Amino acid sequence: MAAYVLKRLLLLIPLLFGITLLAFFLLNALPGDPVLSLVGERASPEAIENIRKEIGVDKGFIGQYIGYLKLLSHGDFGRSYYTNRDVLKDIVMKFPNTMRLAFAAMLIAVPLGIVLGFISAYKRGRFIDRLINVVSITGLSIPIFWSAIIIMLFLSLKLKLFPPSGTGDIRFLVLPAFVLSIPAMATLSRVTRTTILNILKMPYINTARAKGLPSIKISIVHVLKNAIIPIVTIIGLDFGSYLNGAVVTETIFGWDGIGRFTMEGIIKRDYPVIMGCIIFGTAVFVLVNLITDILYHYLDPRIRLHAKEK
Amino acid sequence: MPKKSKISLKLLLPVLVIALLFAVSVLSPLLPIYDPDKIDLDSIKRPPGMDHPFGTDSKGRDIFARVVYGGKVSIGVAIVAAFVSALIGFGIGIASGYFGGRLDTVLMSVVDFILSFPSLLLAIAISVILPPGIYTVMIAISTVGWTSFARLIRGHVLTIKDMPFVDAARAVGCSNLRIPVLHISSKSCDDGDQIGRVYYHRSNIELSGAWGTASNSNMGFHDKRQQGLYSYRAMDGNIPGTGNIDNCVLF
Amino acid sequence: MRYKFFLKKGVRFSNGRGVESHDFKYSFERILDPKTKSPNTWVFDKVEGAKEFQKGGAKEVNGFRVINDHTSEIKLRKPFSPFLSMLTMTPAYVIPKEEVERWKNDFSSHPSGTGPFVLKRWLPNRELVLEKNENYFDRKAKVKGIVYKIIPEDLTTITEFELGNIDVISLPASAYSKFKNDKKWNKYIMSLEGLNTYYLGMNSSRPPFNNPDLRKAVSYAIDRKKILETFYEGRGRLAAGSVPDLLRKWDVKAGINYDPQRAKEIIRREGMSGINVNMYVTADQDVIDLAEIIQSYLSEIGINVNIKQLEWSAYKDAVNKGEPDMFWLSWWADYPDPENFLFPLFHSSNLGPAGNRTRYANKEVDTLIEKGQNSLNENDRNNFYKKAEEIIIQDMPWVSFWHRTDFLIKQPWIKGYKVYPIYTMDKGTEVAIER
Numbered sequence: 001m002a003a004y005v006l007k008r009l010l011l012l013i014p015l016l017f018g019i020t021l022l023a024f025f026l027l028n029a030l031p032g033d034p035v036l037s038l039v040g041e042r043a044s045p046e047a048i049e050n051i052r053k054e055i056g057v058d059k060g061f062i063g064q065y066i067g068y069l070k071l072l073s074h075g076d077f078g079r080s081y082y083t084n085r086d087v088l089k090d091i092v093m094k095f096p097n098t099m100r101l102a103f104a105a106m107l108i109a110v111p112l113g114i115v116l117g118f119i120s121a122y123k124r125g126r127f128i129d130r131l132i133n134v135v136s137i138t139g140l141s142i143p144i145f146w147s148a149i150i151i152m153l154f155l156s157l158k159l160k161l162f163p164p165s166g167t168g169d170i171r172f173l174v175l176p177a178f179v180l181s182i183p184a185m186a187t188l189s190r191v192t193r194t195t196i197l198n199i200l201k202m203p204y205i206n207t208a209r210a211k212g213l214p215s216i217k218i219s220i221v222h223v224l225k226n227a228i229i230p231i232v233t234i235i236g237l238d239f240g241s242y243l244n245g246a247v248v249t250e251t252i253f254g255w256d257g258i259g260r261f262t263m264e265g266i267i268k269r270d271y272p273v274i275m276g277c278i279i280f281g282t283a284v285f286v287l288v289n290l291i292t293d294i295l296y297h298y299l300d301p302r303i304r305l306h307a308k309e310k
Numbered sequence: 311m312p313k314k315s316k317i318s319l320k321l322l323l324p325v326l327v328i329a330l331l332f333a334v335s336v337l338s339p340l341l342p343i344y345d346p347d348k349i350d351l352d353s354i355k356r357p358p359g360m361d362h363p364f365g366t367d368s369k370g371r372d373i374f375a376r377v378v379y380g381g382k383v384s385i386g387v388a389i390v391a392a393f394v395s396a397l398i399g400f401g402i403g404i405a406s407g408y409f410g411g412r413l414d415t416v417l418m419s420v421v422d423f424i425l426s427f428p429s430l431l432l433a434i435a436i437s438v439i440l441p442p443g444i445y446t447v448m449i450a451i452s453t454v455g456w457t458s459f460a461r462l463i464r465g466h467v468l469t470i471k472d473m474p475f476v477d478a479a480r481a482v483g484c485s486n487l488r489i490p491v492l493h494i495s496s497k498s499c500d501d502g503d504q505i506g507r508v509y510y511h512r513s514n515i516e517l518s519g520a521w522g523t524a525s526n527s528n529m530g531f532h533d534k535r536q537q538g539l540y541s542y543r544a545m546d547g548n549i550p551g552t553g554n555i556d557n558c559v560l561f
Numbered sequence: 562m563r564y565k566f567f568l569k570k571g572v573r574f575s576n577g578r579g580v581e582s583h584d585f586k587y588s589f590e591r592i593l594d595p596k597t598k599s600p601n602t603w604v605f606d607k608v609e610g611a612k613e614f615q616k617g618g619a620k621e622v623n624g625f626r627v628i629n630d631h632t633s634e635i636k637l638r639k640p641f642s643p644f645l646s647m648l649t650m651t652p653a654y655v656i657p658k659e660e661v662e663r664w665k666n667d668f669s670s671h672p673s674g675t676g677p678f679v680l681k682r683w684l685p686n687r688e689l690v691l692e693k694n695e696n697y698f699d700r701k702a703k704v705k706g707i708v709y710k711i712i713p714e715d716l717t718t719i720t721e722f723e724l725g726n727i728d729v730i731s732l733p734a735s736a737y738s739k740f741k742n743d744k745k746w747n748k749y750i751m752s753l754e755g756l757n758t759y760y761l762g763m764n765s766s767r768p769p770f771n772n773p774d775l776r777k778a779v780s781y782a783i784d785r786k787k788i789l790e791t792f793y794e795g796r797g798r799l800a801a802g803s804v805p806d807l808l809r810k811w812d813v814k815a816g817i818n819y820d821p822q823r824a825k826e827i828i829r830r831e832g833m834s835g836i837n838v839n840m841y842v843t844a845d846q847d848v849i850d851l852a853e854i855i856q857s858y859l860s861e862i863g864i865n866v867n868i869k870q871l872e873w874s875a876y877k878d879a880v881n882k883g884e885p886d887m888f889w890l891s892w893w894a895d896y897p898d899p900e901n902f903l904f905p906l907f908h909s910s911n912l913g914p915a916g917n918r919t920r921y922a923n924k925e926v927d928t929l930i931e932k933g934q935n936s937l938n939e940n941d942r943n944n945f946y947k948k949a950e951e952i953i954i955q956d957m958p959w960v961s962f963w964h965r966t967d968f969l970i971k972q973p974w975i976k977g978y979k980v981y982p983i984y985t986m987d988k989g990t991e992v993a994i995e996r
Contacts, residue, residue: 007415015423019423019426019427023427023431026431030434030435031875031879032872032874032875032877032878033874033877033878034874036874036878036914037874039600041893041916042895042911042915043600043914043915044602044603044915045913045914045915046602047599047600047601047602047603048600048914050598054598083669083685084666085670085685090685149716152717153720157720163724164717164720164721165717165720166710167687229466229468230462230466232465233465234462237425237461240425244425251713251714252713252716252717253717254711254712254713254717260686260713261686262428262430264686266428266434267872267873268873274428278426278427278428281426282423282426282427285426286426289461293418296465296468349853349854351787351788351791351792352791354791354792368792369792370791434872
């Protein structure tokens with residue numbers, strides 16, 4: 001196991017190389033000049049040339065890439081072209097915000113999603129099942145900006161329960177976390193339901209029942225244990241994507257996180273910011289997927305990650 | 311038998327509604343509704359009424375007509391993109407889970423690569439390289455969409471990979487290719503299909519919204535426009551939003 | 562051409578030190594210094610000795626002369642009438658050398674100046690907090706401080722305002738009619754007649770729009786007044802030329818009216834029916850809407866417009882390079898002088914990123930603008946500018962649409978909030994809170 005983890009972590013390095021190379025290439029190949037975001041509407045060609053030299057975009061993309069690697073080797077992520085602030089400092093400031101939001105959203109989504117899925121599966125065909133089905137499909141289909149606005153108007157403006165925007169303590173966290181949790185909750189409830197229904201069809205459930213085990217024990221021990229894998233996969237995918245920043249939610253609720261930071265960097269072609277966020281985002285994703293795979297192993301002994309053929 | 315009729319009713323309703331939507335979309339040029347692109351500066355931002363059942367937008371265009379026309383595009387895109395993503399994701403997921411080892415590591419790294427790359431950058435890149443249009447949107451969604459299928463299927467495959475029936479198949483002499491393709495996929499298909507579809511169309515919606523630039527009448531994009539029509543009751547937003555939801559519920 | 566400046570005594574920087582003439586010399590030279598790599602060198606490059614300093618030939622700019630601690634002189638190479646107005650801009654603010662050298666690259670996070678407020682805290686993209694400067698040399702601020710909250714989404718802004726969490730907001734266009742029609746709120750709306758012009762630019766350096774008659778046809782084909790009144794909800798003043806109504810000190814003949822018949826005649830005469838042109842716009846919903854309206858008007862006279870949406874960076878790039886046939890853009894005043902709307906936009910030396918994006922080149926206009934810049938007599942100046950603008954309106958590289966009016970709305974407890982057409986005029990010292 002330790003060897004496996006180490007191997008996966010070491011793979012992070014070539015992956016990062018590949019991603020940063022591709023990103024640099026794309027940024028250079030795409031139209032859009034970072035210098036234009038920096039200068040006013042009246043820049044003379046000489047001023048533009050000067051700035052281009054200063055930020056280093058006058059070299060070809062290989063030259064720039066090497067320059068960037070040199071920077072990284074000092075642990076320096078460079079300075080934003082736009083604000084001239086240290087990129088690493090800003091990422092370190094904003095990333096925990098996104099983490100809190102992602103955690104909070106999953107905290108709401110996971111128990112609720114699984115419980116709803118359970119109820120739906122066990123009461124299959126009855127009214128409550130249909131109700132949960134409709135609600136979860138609706139939850140999946142609603143575009144986030146729409147649900148965010150409706151929730152903000154209702155809970156914040158009408159009922160005055162929570163502030164509409166801002167970053168900070170739990171008061172500001174509730175609304176965006178709730179909005180973000182909806183798609184995850186809906187997905188989890190449907191996935192849980194489907195998986196459980198499939199498991200209930202399995203022969204070993206009948207065996208357990210025949211053996212006289214109480215229903216509850218069957219549900220928790222046998223059913224859940226077997227259902228856990230797809231559930232964990234979904235949680236991993238959703239959590240990973242939230243950690244990379246739920247841009248729409250962060251924008252509407254004014255939550256200062258990494259998603260919005262990345263997006264604005266891309267719009268302004270703020271290369272150091274974009275690269276910094278990509279590196280961070282990749283590392284995060286790889287970590288989350290790794291943890292998911294490790295959990296696979298511990299939760300279901302049938303899964304062996306070393307994958308030796310017999 | 312009672313069980314049978316329950317199933318057919320459940321299937322019948324969505325199929326009917328899809329058929330209706332499909333018919334409306336196809337027949338839309340013939341229907342007595344407004345031209346969705348006709349600009350009329352004298353009827354800007356009208357609320358829903360007799361003349362315009364869903365009201366008008368900021369340029370005086372009839373919203374109902376736009377939803378109908380846009381729905382056509384969205385449905386088409388959703389179907390094709392879902393299909394392609396499922397196909398790719400399935401194949402990769404099974405291969406990755408069954409063969410494991412280096413193949414698994416490489417494929418999952420590709421998944422990590424795609425999922426961590428900021429989608430906006432990818433979107434800009436694709437929109438520059440490929441001409442704007444429906445096909446581009448489909449390609450774009452499929453490029454990212456297969457990943458969730460792949461991981462789900464892989465997870466499933468990992469669980470059943472060492473089950474007795476697989477050993478049995480091997481003992482009988484099934485080749486290494488036949489096992490995954492036939493036996494494992496048939497077991498995974500059912501669950502994977504439902505789960506994956508559910509997960510998938512979520513990302514479809516988000517991406518549809520982001521990709522609205524491809525087509526003017528595309529419904530996902532349309533929601534964003536409605537948001538601009540600030541209405542205290544957010545009623546205008548409700549209508550295309552619900553239109554969107556209706557479509558998705560059926561899938 | 563020499564300007565002599567007499568400094569007020571007793572003005573201090575926020576770090577306590579008194580301001581003296583050499584501080585101005587330092588601040589201005591810093592802008593021109595090639596090491597600073599400022600994009601705003603154009604503010605000072607008319608000063609004598611500036612070019613040599615910029616090229617690295619001289620160690621200082623000899624046009625900036627310190628006579629004594631409170632007197633200094635600026636000598637220009639030749640008379641340049643907008644110079645004094647340009648000194649109101651941010652690149653001309655005075656800053657203490659020791660602070661710049663202390664903070665280096667982080668100076669923008671720890672700025673130091675002589676204003677009525679000091680920067681207490683800056684969280685980029687979140688908020689900016691200013692605190693009252695007790696040592697301000699003029700009338701001090703009436704409030705303890707000002708917090709600027711950065712809220713990216715219009716709807717969120719309005720919600721915050723309605724909850725009373727924010728005191729003053731710029732009213733987003735989408736919410737304008739809601740508040741205007743609300744008896745409770747509409748008396749708190751303040752209008753800001755902006756010094757700007759929004760225009761449809763046409764690339765005048767190549768076909769098809771190098772043909773001035775075709776450009777005129779485009780102008781006849783669009784009912785700008787109607788668009789302003791309906792789609793734009795009257796949030797602006799119809800533009801006759803490129804110089805905003807508030808800056809123009811001369812009369813200009815009424816602009817071209819909506820006359821689709823005449824437009825069609827021109828098209829027929831020039832044999833241009835059915836031509837295809839491309840129009841670039843940013844991915845902004847309002848702009849796209851406008852483009853589609855323009856497209857619909859032009860299709861009625863036989864011009865097919867192909868709208869291409871680009872994301873902001875790509876858009877600027879493309880327009881600067883002269884790619885599109887038509888594009889939608891605006892120009893906002895940097896300093897209150899009509900020269901700001903003539904020289905950068907229409908002088909042939911400024912093609913592309915320097916401002917002249919329609920690539921318009923007319924020797925007569927060039928000369929008239931230059932004469933205006935060099936004449937210190939206001940009447941003469943206005944005459945030159947007036948003639949230049951008339952030619953530009955005739956040639957029509959732009960279809961000028963409107964001068965946008967922006968709106969702000971304040972809470973009932975905010976008193977004395979004044980709106981200024983140029984943000985540098987706003988010192989924030991009159992506003993007060995009364996609860």
